Amino acid sequence: MTNTIHRFIQDGEYIVLDVNSGGVHVVDEIVYDLIGELEPPLSEKMPAGIPEKLPKYSAEELKECYDEIYSLYSDGILFSTDEYRKYAELSVKAPIKAMCLHVSHDCDLRCKYCFASTGDFGTGRKIMTPETGRKAIDFLIEKSYGRENLELDFFGGEPLMAWETIKATVDYARSVEKQYNKNFRFTVTTNGMLLNDEKIEYINREMSNCVLSLDGRKEVNDNIRVTRSGKGCYDIIVPKYRQLVESRVNPGRTDYYVRGTFTKYNLDFVEDVLHIAELGFDQLSVEPVTAPSDAPYAITEEDLPEIFAQYDRLYRIMAEHVEKTGKKPFNFFHYMIDLNQGPCAVKRLRGCGCGNEYVAVTPDGDIYPCHQFVGIDEWKMGNIYQGNVDADIANYFAKTHIYSKEGCPDCWARFYCSGGCNANGFIYEGDVRKPHKIQCALMKKRLECGIALGVKVSEASGGEAAETAVPYSGR
């Protein structure tokens, strides 16, 4: 059953998702219960025995509901079938179109949960040279045959420690993109410490998105995100983020995220989401930490009920705001689901594109499937100076999709989650194709909230995506 429809109740609203068509239906309690008793294929007449199974309702009511269900079934938007396997089976390795450029394997903070081992990924502190940055551009242009839009994220460690390399790389790409018929989109993920007027001006001119790390409330942030001397960074970075976001007005350059991580230490992370919103930011992403399960701050299975309650609380806050004002109070990355114009079905089969369309490149020019595989020897795919990319690894990732990952073919969330994070599978379960159970549970919870919020937004705005109301002052 799980692989054709998913029924859930969010805050008293009965919602049915038709998994394979993407249809979302709000139903009443009778339909909700009735759908739970049905198995496709449906026939025009209600199956015998249903009124006995649902004695709460009259046979007449049930028949009326069944007719509505059958009509949606006939339209292909309820109990529809999964017809996408053939697209997955045809999949072969694709041109590389996105790169995570690790310009710095060094960091000026010592965040206690860093998956990059405080910035150096276990490979020693290094800054990429401008020459290697330019070489990465040549490499990406060469390997992206046929693709016009190319993405490059400056990452680290702390990328702003390699400022000269960032500028050299961007300037070089801009000088050649027209000639090769490419359109570069740059993004940067920073801890904010080195932001100043010059860098803010440059980022707001050149980068189509920037991700600004902040964990929320001062005490939460400063407990984890500390300088080498152990001092919290909140007071240094918040004013800089404000300055950056306030001046982020150039066309095509308005996107940003203030991005936090929550851990076992702040399971009440909705407080942190609201805190960031109250600082005046409206594009937020606050996510569970990626950590070995024996780390004291790691999220473990027993934390799930509390986290689910927090996600419900966040849903309620956002939904009430939509009901009252017609606008979302802010965007929360994991609840952003466009029910009408999301990505095509083909894209949904494989998600992140890691090791195939997307690679990470280290300061020495080594290539890995993505930033979370960096430093794991068996996943090294080549080096941009040699120009080689391991075709076996790329093909392996091309063939890693929702029909080849354990549990995904039967999971209702498959076209929203796309099989989850390959790196997490490898790191936690020892196998890229085994999704990490805790991540799956969190993903499904967030999707329910996101879909339910999508319903609210669509009902409040007649189908248009609601804007956010800035600044948030909902409390």
Place this chain on the structure above:
Amino acid sequence: MKHIRTINKANLKKTAEKGGCGKCQTSCQSACKTSCTIANQQCEANK
């Protein structure tokens, strides 16, 4: 309909026929870098 409100156009099947053009963003890049929620990506072919 009295008992059911359908919220969206539910067109995933149609998108499969024309899909896979590769113009859109790569998922993990956009905000989080630790997970992949594909459904919040936008299709760029229709822009």
